[in-house]
Amino acid sequence: MIVEARRPNHPPKPTLCFTSSDLEDVVPHEDYLVVLSVLIVRRKVHRVLIDQGSSADVMFWLTFNNLQLSPDQLKSYDGCLFGFVGDQVEVRGHVELRTIFSNGTSARTINIKYIVVNAISTYNFLLGRPSLNRLGVMSSMRHMKIKLSSLDGGVFTIKSDQKMARKCYKGSLKSIRGMHSINTQSLFRRESQRRSYKLKLLAKGDLNLLVRSRKKK
Numbered sequence: 563m564i565v566e567a568r569r570p571n572h573p574p575k576p577t578l579c580f581t582s583s584d585l586e587d588v589v590p591h592e593d594y595l596v597v598l599s600v601l602i603v604r605r606k607v608h609r610v611l612i613d614q615g616s617s618a619d620v621m622f623w624l625t626f627n628n629l630q631l632s633p634d635q636l637k638s639y640d641g642c643l644f645g646f647v648g649d650q651v652e653v654r655g656h657v658e659l660r661t662i663f664s665n666g667t668s669a670r671t672i673n674i675k676y677i678v679v680n681a682i683s684t685y686n687f688l689l690g691r692p693s694l695n696r697l698g699v700m701s702s703m704r705h706m707k708i709k710l711s712s713l714d715g716g717v718f719t720i721k722s723d724q725k726m727a728r729k730c731y732k733g734s735l736k737s738i739r740g741m742h743s744i745n746t747q748s749l750f751r752r753e754s755q756r757r758s759y760k761l762k763l764l765a766k767g768d769l770n771l772l773v774r775s776r777k778k779k
Contacts, residue, residue: 576717578700578709588706589724596701596708597685597727598720601662603629608723609686609730612701612708616690618643621676623654625686631657639677652680663697663710668718670710672696684733 596612607625620643636655643651661674674693694701701708706722 574715575698576711576715578698578711578717580700580702580705580707580709584702584705584707584719587721588704591706591724591728594703594706594722594724594727594731596703596706596722597730598663598708598722600687601664602659602687603631605629607686609684609726611685611688611730612694612699612722613688613690614694614701616688617692618677618688618690619674619693620688620690621657621678622683622686623678623680626654626657626678628686636678641677643677643679654678654680661693663720665718665720668712668716670697670712684730 597608598610598612599606599608600610601607607629635657637657639653639656641653643653656675656677658673658675660671662669662671664670672693674689676687697710699708699710706724706727708720708722709717710720712718
């Protein structure tokens with residue numbers, strides 16, 4: 563006698579997709595990112611970037627302090643994170659927080675491990691692939707929305723705050739320009755100091771010091 567094993571009766575997963583109707587409330591744009599608000603530690607936190615290119619969920623140190631979290635909640639983190647320009651970012655540790663995604667009628671709640679970094683940003687959080695994959699989020703910059711399945715098997719949509727997205731985007735550009743300006747000025751300053759030092763050595767006729775300084779490079 564052959565007995566067939568019963569398969570668990572899982573409800574079919576809902577289909578996540580965007581249609582032309584999702585564009586009706588969107589102001590035409592070219593490069594604004596999806597920026598949401600979420601509930602964390604019973605507070606509504608704005609300026610949360612949906613970043614599918616990030617391999618981590620990130621909280622910035624200023625946000626950590628503004629939420630009045632205790633440094634005792636931080637756990638050590640052994641990995642490294644690198645910023646937009648390739649520079650290593652200082653990691654203060656990681657903290658796990660209950661995070662609620664809601665559109666007012668439907669909601670999903672998960673615990674997210676945020677890596678806390680000491681860096682300047684126009685955003686409070688970056689939600690990367692770890693949390694987005696766990697939620698099964700579909701994101702669209704064109705439609706300025708995310709879609710995810712609800713607990714009852716349906717689909718609900720969370721809209722991006724397009725005004726805030728525009729503000730954050732412009733702020734990020736200013737930060738990048740500022741970083742570039744600082745790097746350029748520091749390089750120019752070091753080069754000027756190096757040339758001034760060479761001229762002083764030549765003026766003193768101390769060619770041996772000049773040769774030794776070149777060998778050190």
